[in-house]
Amino acid sequence: MKIASLRRGLIAGVSLAAVALTGCAGGRSGGAELPPASFVSGQDGPGEEYVIGPLDELTIFVWRNPELGGRVQVRPDGRITTPLITDMPAVGKTPTMLAQDIRIQLSRYINDPIVSVIVNQATGTFSQQIRVIGATERPASLPFRANMTLLDAMIAVGGLGEYAAGNRARLVRFNRATGRQQEYSLRINDLIRRGDTSANVRLQPGDVIIIPESSF
Secondary structure (H helix, E strand, O other), X not given: OHHHHHHHHHHHHHHHHHHHHHHHHHHOOOOEEOOEXXXXXXXXXXXOOOOOOOOOEEEEEEOOOXXXXXXXXXXXXXXXXXXXXXXXXXXXXXXXXXXXXXXXXXXXXXXXXXXXXXXXXXXXOHHXXXXXXXOEOOXXXXXXXXXXXXXXXXXHOOOEOOOEOHHXXXXXXXXXXXXXXXXXXXXXXXXXXXXXXXXXXXXXXXOEEEEXXXXX
């Protein structure tokens, strides 16, 4: 009888431990942890060089020939049209690269043109956007800016939704070195609702933040 009671006690203990572990796992997402980032960077620096994306608004300036430039929007197919130039690819180029390509084309009509390209409204390519989806107030694609953090992204989308499981959120990041995606766990509840500074992490261009809803 004592042996049977002992066995029942051990089984009950194991079952309770399994439930406890399951509960802990449900509170946070799986995946690697990112190092914390400060709310205000001690030394801000420039980010990666900007790459033009579809629907970006540009100003093309041609020195001494203003009629050859103007304000244009990159079409959904990634091209632009200006006076004397038709259907020039713009997406995937930096403003400097696009200016150089326009200069080469205009050289057929004028001598030694000087061209500048200014980005008035940036959307960027998908590889340069931060996308926040799931249980948030305003799911959105955000243009990446230098030194951007998780807190910045959550402010931009209005924070967590009412039923969000913020501590089970995940960040999906493409690793260019390996050519694979990697997932990291996020603790957005701790960051926003508890003010835990260690839960703030630095973002990179192309990051996708996925916020699930609570199961209850």
